[in-house]
Amino acid sequence: MxxxxxxxxxxxxxxxxxxxxxxxxxxxxxxxxxxxxxxxxxxxxxxxxxxxxxxxxNPYERGPAPTNASIEASRGSYAVSQTSVSSLVASGFGGGTIYYPTSTADGTFGAVVISPGFTAYESSIAWLGPRLASQGFVVFTIDTNTTLDQPDSRGRQLLAALDHLTQRSSVRTRVDASRLGVMGHSMGGGGSLEAAKSRTSLKAAIPLTGWNTDKTWPELRTPTLVVGADGDSVAPVATHSKPFYTSLPGSLDKAYLELRGASHFTPNTSNTTIAKYSISWLKRFIDNDTRYEQFLCPLPQPSLTIAEYRGNCPHTA
Structure with missing residues (x-):
């Protein structure tokens, strides 16, 4: 691939x-x-x-009451700063960029680390950094040790990056280490499932057009939003995203979003549908912010941008 x-x-x-x-x-x-x-x-x-x-x-609520407009906007209510992490100081992953709310007035924030896909660099998922951070998260977009790393390796690297973020980074005092999540594209998406399998304390996982040779994930305990694309010929939903979703425990808070008119590489550029539902999922499960439940339950209906949406409502976490 x-x-x-x-x-x-x-x-x-x-x-x-x-x-x-x-x-x-x-x-x-x-x-x-x-x-x-x-x-x-x-x-x-x-x-x-x-x-x-x-x-x-709920001491974890951050930001004003959400609306469709606020979660579809290119930026949220928080001004964002960023800092680079050199591969020379990164341990267990390839470095990256941390995006974070500039103000500390609201206390600490939940955090999410995002991995790129096979042969790709951090730049391929960089758009998610400021977009998510401006909604009230610390976001770490990373490079992997090599661009050829497989999903299991990417999963370990996501966890190493989370450890760096919460223990050694210059913004560690801004992060609530008890509220963490993972995302990734392609093999990075497969890596997010691997990370959630290894560290059950994670609050959210979002694989974006994920790829993995392992199709079944009954051991996951992390609320998971699986995002697929109807036109994905690299990781077709029939053999990747849909089996990932259906194999998750029935009691788990989970959802499957299939993008309409989209390809395997749609997550590599700014996308309102991906952003809207990723923000809602992270807010709901990392921040335990039930103000965002309205965007997830009742289940979103097929539209010009959504080919299919599955899930269990209401959410229990």
């Missing part, structure tokens, strides 16, 4: 009348006034801090 490059506070529970006294009872006047004041204070606190309860419920 050849690939040619081109800290909020929880508001107090509002006071309310008991069954034995009311705010209007003559013998309860002072108590009633105090209770009314407490209730008013609680309502004011709730009004002044509408996000406090949500933040307490």
């Amino acid at each position: 050849q690939q040619h490059l081109p800290s909020g506070t929880i508001p107090p529970h509002p006071s309310r009348p008991s069954r034995t006294g009311t705010f209007l009872g003559r013998s309860r006047t002072s108590t009633g006034l105090a209770a009314a004041a407490a209730a008013t204070a609680g309502l004011l606190l709730t009004g002044l801090a509408p996000g406090a309860q949500a933040v307490a419920a």
Whole structure:
């Protein structure tokens, strides 16, 4: 197979009348006034801090409430910076580029590492770096040790890159090491399945037109979005993406997205459909952000850009 490059506070529970006294009872006047004041204070606190309860419920939410427009946009709400990792300092992978939200005001972020495919370089998947990072992730697009590395090797390299990102990189303090995911194109996509198999603590995996000689993945415990292309002649969906998806455990949060009018190399250039559903999947499972469930459940319907979509709803993670 050849690939040619081109800290909020929880508001107090509002006071309310008991069954034995009311705010209007003559013998309860002072108590009633105090209770009314407490209730008013609680309502004011709730009004002044509408996000406090949500933040307490999910401390990993990042960014404003999503819309179709926001997840289809070429950039999200975060300004993005980047830093290079030389192959000379990379251990177990070939170096790459880290994209990350410039501001630290929102605390740490979940992270994802992305591998290119067979014979390809980091540049082939670079567009995903700033696009995902601007939505509130630290994203590491990598080179592999050699362009001929097979999926199992690429899986190990994805994990090595995650370890570098969380333990040794210059942005490690910005990363929540408990919320990590992997992506990859072609053999890199096959590598993302290998990585998820090896490290079950991963929160999300997204193989993009993935290729692997291993077609069955019943051991995976990581929520997985399999992306295929209807016109893929290198890794045809019938022998790669569809078997990958159907072999995943039925109890696993999983989905299969087949791109319409697309080829094996569609993930190598900016693509709104790939970005939209990748962002939604990463947000839902790395950030546990249920605001993005609306884009995944009910299942998306076939359209000008989607040939087929399968999945299990509602999600359980």
